[in-house]
Amino acid sequence: MKRVELIQGTLDMLILQTLRWGAQHGYGITQAIRSGSCDVLQVETGSLYPALHRLERQRWVKAEWRQSENNQRAKYYSLTPAGRKYLAAEQERWNTVSTAIASLMRARETEA
């Protein structure tokens, strides 16, 4: 199966999107993105944790230590109201950009 590196700038949005369904730890987020994208999108740990810590510093997510279902102590991240607002804005921007890119690519295809 072919896995794809994330497009620059989308990781934050994907993380926040994942957290919309509730608090999750770093490993859970990786798994959620992978399974949610049918194993296409792969998040590198080396990108995930810096991103999480940056989001936390920007107060779009907040973190707390909890026990996981497997009784593993883990750091759970959840959306803050500000994060929710930011996610909405990002989503809209993403929709606009992706529609535009999609139509552009289609136009190219017809031209070709």
Place this chain on the structure above:
Amino acid sequence: MKWRRRNQELDEEIQAHLAMAVQDRISRGEGPAEAERNARRELGNETLIKEITREMWGWTAVERLQQDLRYAFRQMRRNSGFTAMAILSLALGLGAVTAMFSIVNGVLLEPLAFHDPARLYVARTIPPPEAHLTGDFPVNARQFHEWRAHCQACQSVSLIQMDDLTLVGAGEPVKLPALRVSSNFFATLGVRPAIGRDFLPAEESGLGQVILTDTLWRSRFAADPGILGRDIQLNGEPHTVIGVLPHHLALPRGDQWGGYFGPADEPLIFEPLGFHSEGQKPAGSLNYTSVIRLKPGISPAPATAELNSLLADFVRQYHITTRIALFPLLQQVTRRARSALWLLLGAVAAVLLIVCVNVGNLMLVRTAGRYREAGVRLALGAGRTRLFGQVLKEALVLVAIGGSLGLVLSYAGLRAFTAAAPIDLPRLEEVQMDWRVLLFAFAATTFSTVACGLAPAWRLSRIQPLDSLKAVSSGHTEAGRKLRLREMLVSLEVALSAVLLTAASLLLVSFLRLTHVEKGFGTAHVITQDVSFLSPKYAHGGRNQVIRLMMDRLRQIPGASAAGATSRLPMRGEDWVSELRDSEAPTEDNAIANFRFVMPDYWRAMEIPLQQGRFFNDGDWGRPVAIVSSRAARHLWPNENPIGRHVQGIGPGQPALEIVGVVGEVPAGPLDQSWPMMVYEPYGLISPVAMSFTVRTLGDPAALIRSMRAVLSSIDPEMALPTARTMNEILDASMATRRFEMRLILAFALIALLLAALGIYGVVSFAVARRTPEIGIRVAMGARPGQVLSMILRQGLRPVLFGLAVGLATALFAGRLLASELYEIGPNDPLPLFAVAAALLLTAFAACWAPARRATRVDPLRALRFE
């Protein structure tokens, strides 16, 4: 610590991630070992992940500081020897400079503890230049009267005179240092009695009221609140206590007011002036100190002009050539200590600067080992400012530890200084560590940080990454700029040491010349005892009888080879100052002489030599005869025989005195200052109340002191007898300030020399270590040990010579500041300069010698293997 906790959490977070990944793989059917391996591979480089994640945290300034400080501490631990030395020397330097500053602060800067003290001045008489008198003098009572009545610029004009009062009853008779004051004296200072009341104007002529200090009230009267209105016996007369001054009132000591005579101690009791000032003579004796409070906003210049203009009539009438000047009271009180204290502070500051330069130089040497590290960090993108700041912070850590240690040391140093200081250093009891001292300590610490850290920080942040990486560790590629910076610092150290050493040697030479000066009197075997004939039974000739009786009995003490008395001992200051006038050929313009009233054997007891004629004998009692000092004789009758000539006696209506003898010169005040011309009159012509007996003994002074005091007490048990002193002790006390100052400066200069030697040694050792491969090559190419030795010595001594030249030039220039402290040596005398140059060169040579010798023993094979 927040930073550590965050790191732990990050670690735990990653570990949890890993654990969950492993768990997942196991549940998917992988074996534990395989699952672990795969999960780790998937995770990637854990350290790198953490590193990048940490960067997301974003450093606040505080966290960055913490990081740098931690780095600094690590560096310090790695070089514990250097660290210990740096901290210790900084602690000593900062401690000494803080202690010295707190003394300067307490003595010279802290305003006097009176109301609005900046408006308080003392009026002094300035002699005309043709009188060839140094310094300034008190004023007379009539001048005070005119000023108090008319001065518009003055809010209040007061007058004081030092005095003694003997308190009898309630224990042993005790002689109390006293002040006679005008009724407005306390009001002028802004001091009010804590209990009771101040003097009233009507009481100024002396109706028997006294005011006590808190100290006297507590020590002598057990703080009895019923003291007011009580009669106490002073000089045998009843006096009424009308007030007690506030606790902790720091009044200047008697001598600090600038009076001629009276006790040098802090006054304990106050009485009114005891006369009507308007009745005093316009050309009367300059016996009083006038303390003046100017009106708000008035500067001293117009006030001085007014004080002088108020005396214009007297000046015309009596051909007075002196004028009046105002000195701030603080300056008057501290005048003897000013130059010495500033000098000491300057010396300590120079030592601190040398310490900083030394530490900076050592840090420079140490950072040299970090050029590669710095290069790598710069290449990896570290900012130069960050590197710069880091070195400064290393300096800060050293200085801060040294400084806090120094603050503790300065407290100890302050106590040691106060204990060792000679008593004529004023206001020492007021010295405290206040906010100004702390501010100064803070400023000194900041300054030291910069002084220590600037050179190494600058050097390290200027590294070119490429160069530092290329130049692996061999010395010759980096001989240029760095060494020159180090050498400049050595030059600076040497220059500072040279200045200090020059100052110290000038003071040392002055002191030695002063101790070897011909004093004109004997010291070791002469015992002196002050007495005062104050009680009413000694009025009207009463003291003439008792002093003769005492004199006779003192002569009979076994072991006493001669006994006499004088109204004022040599070195106790000028007193009874008046015009020296040939009564047969009076002129307008007369020199000034000191007059003394003596008992016949005074000169023999003091070992003052007779040069012509004869001494007084018992038959001269109260007769109009005089003995003059040789200079007075030469002044009045150059190349003529003075015996049989006549000189005017002191005081109005006094007869002309026939000269019967000429004696040697003695100093009236400090050895280096006042050797006035002297006229001796026999006691009885005038009979001063305060006298000093002088007894010469060939035996044990202590035994003689006991018998002398026993004899005096047996004649008058009510007479207060202050501690007896040998002339040696009086001489010692007169030189105490100078000795103290000289010793301290000398100690500072020697410390500076030692530090400079350490600095030179460090730099040369470092140069030799760096150049070992190069030296190896030279030796391999056939250089002889002598050549290597001279090469290293030349290199080591070059900055020393430069620094020495700068230092001596500075010393030549700055020597003038020292001129007032010197005795019989000019500030530019070549002798100390040569001595300092020789001492510094020798020291520098010695400091270079060991590393230079090491260089000659370099084994070329081993040295080259380093390459």
